[in-house]
Amino acid sequence: MPSSASTPQTVSETALPGLPTPHRGKVRDLYDLGDSMLLVTTDRLSAFDVVLPDPVPWKGHVLTALSLFWFDFLAATTPNHLLGTDVARMPEAVRPHAEVLQGRTLWVKKARVFPAECVVRGYLSGSGWKEYRATGAICGVRLPAGLRESDRLPEPIFTPSTKATVGHDQNISFSEMERRVGAADAGKLRDLSLAVYRRAAEHALTRGIILADTKFEWGLHEGRLILVDEVLTPDSSRFWPLDRYAPGGAQPSYDKQFVRDYLESISWNKQPPAPALPAHVLEGTSRKYLEAYRQLTGRELTSA
DSSP: OOOOGOOOOSOOOOOOOTSSOEEEEESEEEEOOOEEEEEOOOOOEEETTOSSSSTTTTTHHHHHHHHHHHHTTTTOOOOOOOEEEEOGGGGGTTGGGGHTTTTTTEEEEEEEEOOSSSEEEEEEOOOHHHHHHHHSSEETTTOOTTOOOEEEEEEEEEEOOOOOOSSOOOOOOOOHHHHHOOOHHHHHHHHHHHHHHHHHHHHHTTTTTEEEEEEEEEEEETTEEESSSOOOOOEEEEEEGGGGGGGSSSSSSSSTTTHHHHHHHHHHOOOSOOOOHHHHHHHHHHHHHHHHHHHHSSSSOOOO
């Protein structure tokens, strides 16, 4: 982990004079700039759908830097919403806040976002594993009998879900997605999501990481489908170390499982308010996020 001297200041939320009141998601503060948007990735962490009181050092920087890496890597596969990351080149009202924003902010095109999460699964885990055990299928996609938890699927599958503003997303069938967004767009979103997953998963394997599953968000900008929000980060994806892969149970992962395990160990009832996190849990989580970035990109992240 980088030294404390180089660790960026943690940010739990932003309120930037001269800019409109942001819409706050679980992790991001979104500022509407009229014909564009400002996506500020804070160091907030949620677990069991509750935002925790302690920010995680480096988290906002890791999620932003990883998204930038993937936007560049996937540029030949799909366009995206990125306009820039240099605060000095952003709209004038944004520039005075460079100290807070640099390294954790995307200036992006405003798009009409589709009301569905585009989930692709290459391995059997999470809610997909639960649904498979109950029905032998995920989102209506029938799978072979006898699969174990974390098994690789015969081929990646598209398993959309709702976009819940509160609580959990709910898995839906492809026919339900067609009803929500239209058959033509649903087909395009499925095909693009599968193509992006396959390309990213191939790269991740070369870096010693399994991309078990991920979720994408897509939008329409000037009539064109573009990739929006974050992409292929530990918050939106399951990354497993290839050298420790052992199907038949849950896998170690590069995400906030470190925090979930701690919260389970103290028998928290998973209702607000969330308990404070001890220093060793915050530090361990930081290390997980930084290691994911280092493994996937081959680069070290700095706060400069």
